[in-house]
Amino acid sequence: MNNYFVEPTFIYGNIDGTNTEVKWLIECLEKNCLVFKKLIGRSRIKDIKTCDCSNGKGFISKVYKVSILFEKKDILPYQVIIKIPCLEKVKQSCTLQKVQSKNAVLNADMVQALHLRECEFYETFTCIKSLKYPDCYGTREWNYGKQEGVIILKYLGDIGVSNDFFKSFNLQQMENLFTQILYLQSHFLTSNDETRLEKFPNLFKPERVVLRQPLFRKNWKLIKSFIDDNLWKNIDEDVQTLIDNIYYIIKYVTQDLLALEGNSYTFVMGDLWNFNILHQKNENNEAGDEICGIIDWQTFHCGSIGSDLARSIVICTDHVLRKEVIEWELLPNYYTNLKNEVESRGSHFKITWDMFKLNYDFCFIVQTFQLLYISGLILHTQNAPIEKGNEIWDARKKETGLKVYHAFNDSIQIAKRLRPEFLIIK
Incomplete structure (x- = not known):
């Protein structure tokens, strides 16, 4: 392999900023990427440059764009993504929340398990027809303190871009x-x-999940400062009770609900929100309508049929589009399309519309908490000013506050209708 490089000793180094060996990366690309294999057959590698492109979005991993430059000047650089799990921001979050790492929702063991789950997805389920995941060229398990975990992925940044958190999907x-x-x-x-x-x-x-209770309370207090008092005061007591009962809510939705007669498990991506959905760039280099990639499969699992739907609806859309169009039109259409698709393949679809909607409604409550969590995280990582006076941030904070308010208001109505004990302090 030394003859692949202009400078033969280059093969014995690591990718800049990482502990991942150049040799391992090149071996994976040569074996699993036909485009790279053709390029390496035409020219030697002159240099490898690395750029951290996490842009503050990665919480439990660092994402690097690796550009491989060739000796022949007529060959454009070959670009690929390497994703490496890390604990840097997790530790920062623990410090800010004043909790010990071992008591945090995300600690070393959990991040290690999440990385392994994503590796398993790319190794097992990349046969799903028409699903827009990036091509994977290699994975390596993370052995904390001994071996760096890595996932090598096709670079999609030239064609795709994610929607900003503060911009609703159309x-x-x-x-x-x-x-x-x-x-x-x-x-x-x-x-x-x-x-x-x-x-x-x-x-x-x-x-x-219950370990996030203090953070939920802190974020709810922040959200209340963004909206009129006459809005949040009407639901404040019920929101606080939902937070108090988060353990029972999560247990019911992830365990008891799925055990109901007539219900069924399905695959759940688990983290469908703005930053993990890449849209085809339009003529203005902004997010177009077509999806070209879904990334970050660490939370992939078997769970409720309503989970991914509720998460994407609650987090990715504004409350007007959600309540007036998506829940009334798109959701029933989705159920019909899924039923027809499953039955067209000769399989029995046992979930009724009522059971489907029950799953969505309960998952809606859970995803409202995720919206509350992510809202606080985004505002913190983007250094949103606490005080008023910045016109752009004032508008963003107000829209975020209204979005969280309406989600909680609707969650309370769901709880009153389907599970009143969620609103009773245990």
């Missing part, structure tokens, strides 16, 4: 996202592997 973007969810769920519902639930359980158990 109707066409949501329809295209629903199509991607349908591909994932229909694959599960038409295959016969009975061991999937044991292989891919939800890593976020109720006892782990």
Whole structure:
């Protein structure tokens, strides 16, 4: 392999900023990427440059764009992504929240498990037809303190871009996202592997999620400062009770709900929100309607049919589009399309519309907490000013506050209708 490089000793180094060996990266690319294999057959490698492109978005991993430059000047640089799990921001978050790492929702063991789960996805499920995941050229498990975990992925930054957190998806973007969810769920519902639930359980158990209670309370206090008092005062007591009962809510939605007669598990991506959905760039280099990639599969698991739908609806859309169009039109259409797709493949679709909607409603409550969590995280990582006076940030904070308010207001109505004990302090 030394003859692949202008400078033969280059092969013995690491990718800049990492402990990942150049030799391992090149071996994976040569074996698994036809484009790279053709390029390396035409020219030697002159240099390898690395750029951290996490842009503050990665919480439990660093993402590097690796550019491989060739000796022949007529060959453009070959670009690829390497994703490496890390604990840097997790530790910072623990410090800010004043909790010990071992008591945090995300600690070394959990991040290690999440990395392994993503490796398993790319090694096992990249056969799902039409699902827009990036090509994977190699994975390596993370052995904390001994071996750096790595995932090598196709670079999509030249064609794709994610929507900003503060910008709602439009109707066409949501329809295209629903199509991607349908591909994932229909694959599960038409295959016969009975061991999937044991292989891919939800890593976020109720006892782990409950550790976020202090952060939920802190973020809710922040959100209240963004909206009129006459809004939040009407729901404040119920929101506080929902936070108090988060363990019981998570347990019911992730365990008891799924055990109901007539219900069924399905594949859940688990983290469908703005930054993990890449849209085809339009003429203005902004997010267009078409989806070209869904990234970050660490939370992939078997779970509720309503989970990915609720997460994407609650987090990616504004409350007007959600309540007036998506929940009234897109959601029933999705159910019909999924049922038709599963049955067209010769499989039985046992979930009724009422059971489907029940799953969505309960998952909506859970994803409202995720919205609350992510809102605080984004505002913190983007250094949003606390005080008023910045016109752009004032508008963003108000819209975020209204989005969280309406999600909680609707969650309270769901709880009153379906599970009143969620609103009673235990």
